[in-house]
Amino acid sequence: MITGKSGRARPKTDSAGVVVAAFLALLAAILVWDASKITSNTIYGMGPEVTPVVIAIGLGILAVANLFDALRGNLPARESADPVAVWLILGGLALMIAIIGFGGGFIPATSALFVATSAAFGRRALLVDLAIAIVLTTLVYLAFDKLLTLSLPAGPLERLL
Amino acid sequence: MDAFAALANGMAVALQPMNLLFALIGVFLGTAVGVLPGIGPALTVALLLPVTYKLDPGGSLIMFAGIYYGGMYGGSTTAILINTPGESASMATALEGNKMAKAGRGGPALATAAIGSFVAGTLATLGLAFLAPSLVDFAVKFGPEDYFALMCVAFVTVSATFGDSPIRGLTSLFIGLTLGLVGIDKLTGQARLAFGIPELLDGVEVTTLAVGLFAIGEALYVASRRHHAEEKLEPVRGSLWMTREDWKRSWKPWLRGTMFGFPIGALPAGGAEIPTFLSYSTEKRLAAHPEEFGKGAIEGVAGPEAANNASAAGTLVPLLTLGLPTSATAAMMLAGFQQYGLNPGPLLFAERPELVWGLIASLFIANVMLLVLNLPLVGLWVKLLAIPQPWLYAGILVFATMGTIAAKPSVIELSMLAAFGVLGFLMRRFDYPIAPVVVGLILGPIAEAQLRRALAISLGDPMVLVQSWASVILLTIAAIALIAPFALKGLGRFKASDD
Numbered sequence: 001m002i003t004g005k006s007g008r009a010r011p012k013t014d015s016a017g018v019v020v021a022a023f024l025a026l027l028a029a030i031l032v033w034d035a036s037k038i039t040s041n042t043i044y045g046m047g048p049e050v051t052p053v054v055i056a057i058g059l060g061i062l063a064v065a066n067l068f069d070a071l072r073g074n075l076p077a078r079e080s081a082d083p084v085a086v087w088l089i090l091g092g093l094a095l096m097i098a099i100i101g102f103g104g105g106f107i108p109a110t111s112a113l114f115v116a117t118s119a120a121f122g123r124r125a126l127l128v129d130l131a132i133a134i135v136l137t138t139l140v141y142l143a144f145d146k147l148l149t150l151s152l153p154a155g156p157l158e159r160l161l
Numbered sequence: 162m163d164a165f166a167a168l169a170n171g172m173a174v175a176l177q178p179m180n181l182l183f184a185l186i187g188v189f190l191g192t193a194v195g196v197l198p199g200i201g202p203a204l205t206v207a208l209l210l211p212v213t214y215k216l217d218p219g220g221s222l223i224m225f226a227g228i229y230y231g232g233m234y235g236g237s238t239t240a241i242l243i244n245t246p247g248e249s250a251s252m253a254t255a256l257e258g259n260k261m262a263k264a265g266r267g268g269p270a271l272a273t274a275a276i277g278s279f280v281a282g283t284l285a286t287l288g289l290a291f292l293a294p295s296l297v298d299f300a301v302k303f304g305p306e307d308y309f310a311l312m313c314v315a316f317v318t319v320s321a322t323f324g325d326s327p328i329r330g331l332t333s334l335f336i337g338l339t340l341g342l343v344g345i346d347k348l349t350g351q352a353r354l355a356f357g358i359p360e361l362l363d364g365v366e367v368t369t370l371a372v373g374l375f376a377i378g379e380a381l382y383v384a385s386r387r388h389h390a391e392e393k394l395e396p397v398r399g400s401l402w403m404t405r406e407d408w409k410r411s412w413k414p415w416l417r418g419t420m421f422g423f424p425i426g427a428l429p430a431g432g433a434e435i436p437t438f439l440s441y442s443t444e445k446r447l448a449a450h451p452e453e454f455g456k457g458a459i460e461g462v463a464g465p466e467a468a469n470n471a472s473a474a475g476t477l478v479p480l481l482t483l484g485l486p487t488s489a490t491a492a493m494m495l496a497g498f499q500q501y502g503l504n505p506g507p508l509l510f511a512e513r514p515e516l517v518w519g520l521i522a523s524l525f526i527a528n529v530m531l532l533v534l535n536l537p538l539v540g541l542w543v544k545l546l547a548i549p550q551p552w553l554y555a556g557i558l559v560f561a562t563m564g565t566i567a568a569k570p571s572v573i574e575l576s577m578l579a580a581f582g583v584l585g586f587l588m589r590r591f592d593y594p595i596a597p598v599v600v601g602l603i604l605g606p607i608a609e610a611q612l613r614r615a616l617a618i619s620l621g622d623p624m625v626l627v628q629s630w631a632s633v634i635l636l637t638i639a640a641i642a643l644i645a646p647f648a649l650k651g652l653g654r655f656k657a658s659d660d
Contacts (some may be wrong), residue, residue, distance in 0.1 A: 023641050039351075046612065051609045052342055062331055072380060076592040082388055085379050085385055085387060090583070093562075093579040095578055097579065121551035121555070131557075140563060152567055
């Protein structure tokens with residue numbers, strides 16, 4: 001860096017960038033740890049444990065490079081984000097996964113996701129959205145399960161169809 | 162030349178009634194999904210992968226070709242009518258096309274984009290048909306070390322050379338490479354990064370990653386910044402047709418755009434951004450009325466749109482002949498091949514010529530169908546754009562998760578999908594490119610296998626990597642392409658500190 005002598009204010013450290021660097025370093029550590037547990041019996045050439053170490057070295061270098069960028073405040077500017085919307089969609093995804101996991105079937109699971117996403121985008125008419133969601137996902141279920149014979153998970157509701 | 166005979170055979174396959182139907186369904190679905198805002202061609206292909214799951218490989222690949230080109234057409238409609246380019250390659254189109262739509266010239270903008278895409282797509286597909294056989298002849302002689310070197314070139318060009326920041330691009334690539342390690346090692350049967358979870362032994366599914374990163378990541382990102390600006394749909398007013406003047410101003414940009422798009426797409430240099438921007442700046446320089454640029458110049462839609470489509474056909478050259486995906490969309494196409502256990506490359510040309518040439522021939526047919534379908538039906542697509550944003554994104558997420566639910570309805574797989582969605586959101590928010598992750602996941606394991614095969618053949622002697630001229634040249638190109646952006650940035654900095 002040659003810009004240091006200009007004597008301008010010290011750039012602000014970007015804490016998100018530091019987290020990215022830490023994540024990359026952690027990923028590298030996991031790779032090396034995992035590779036150390038592989039017992040290699042390759043006689044010629046590379047065994048399966050070599051590539052993870054090479055990639056870990058790359059990740060380590062990138063962690064340092066990202067850390068430098070973050071400390072210098074070199075990250076691109078970003079606009080404010082609305083955390084509520086993000087958490088609503090993530091909540092919808094979690095609910096969807098839970099309903100599938102407990103055998104609730106495709107229609108309730110994706111309907112929950114639909115309503116949560118639509119709320120995240122500012123809709124407040126929950127019952128209307130729920131009705132739309134159930135009609136839409138039922139149609140999708142019928143089209144894909146019956147017409148294209150893709151097997152979608154069936155719960156109590158789907159068995160009635 | 163045998164390309165003619167091969168192409169004629171391909172046409173015979175593609176013109177079978179069943180295959181024509183598949184192509185028609187493909188272009189229809191591709192346009193319908195591609196026209197939705199925020200959905201680029203790569204995501205269109207990823208979302209529609211499960212639809213083709215139960216078809217036979219031939220029909221499904223033909224449907225794919227239609228989805229691919231349909232997604233591109235749909236994307237340009239969105240770019241023109243609401244100023245949201247689904248991908249950076251339609252940025253130039255959005256720049257001029259949206260201004261034209263605002264000035265009541267949305268019809269001619271859509272028409273020049275559609276006809277330009279048709280001209281460019283047809284010429285570039287011809288280029289593909291004639292270039293492919295000679296590249297295949299060349300690639301047959303490639304040993305594993307040459308393939309490894311070629312993949313190195315692709316890694317570097319996709320992530321470092323043409324992005325905004327090489328460090329960010331490489332970070333994305335290495336995340337993809339890490340994900341590529343997960344699962345059972347194909348050569349020794351040892352598990353890597355599986356942490357004892359049986360679902361992870363199969364590795365990370367390309368579609369799960371792509372749908373998570375593109376669809377869920379995009380939905381989270383758009384929701385998080387919804388309070389900033391509302392998108393506004395421009396109604397199509399006035400005549401749909403181009404005037405004589407519009408034709409006169411469009412045909413040269415179409416041809417020039419094709420000339421930029423095809424070669425750059427065919428080189429393993431990735432992305433359609435470079436040719437579209439080259440085309441945009443060239444048209445601006447050559448235009449009779451350069452002052453119209455930025456206010457809705459038809460040349461600024463015609464040229465970049467042609468370049469975009471020509472480069473899409475161009476990326477099929479390395480994909481089909483070498484098995485090398487150089488864009489996110491090409492990576493999704495490769496995933497489509499792999500779902501049938503097919504590996505594009507010289508061998509596929511020899512073993513299943515009817516499949517490869519049927520696909521190439523159906524690209525021509527898809528192009529014709531799109532032209533016929535798009536101009537009269539544009540009103541229908543515009544209605545799709547009018548779906549309120551909450552329902553639109555809710556629907557996108559339902560379809561996005563449906564693919565994974567149909568393929569592997571397990572809590573682990575769905576949690577991975579959600580986790581990739583969060584990753585895609587964070588990468589968008591902090592400005593890391595997404596395509597290198599997908600390319601890293603797909604190409605990483607192939608590159609590793611080639612490298613290990615080369616070293617096993619040479620009994621562990623690493624000098625095998627520099628024994629053939631092809632691999633020496635390719636590795637040199639990769640090294641230069643890796644260092645060049647850093648060196649140029651350094652030079653720029655010296656200059657900046659001088660004044």
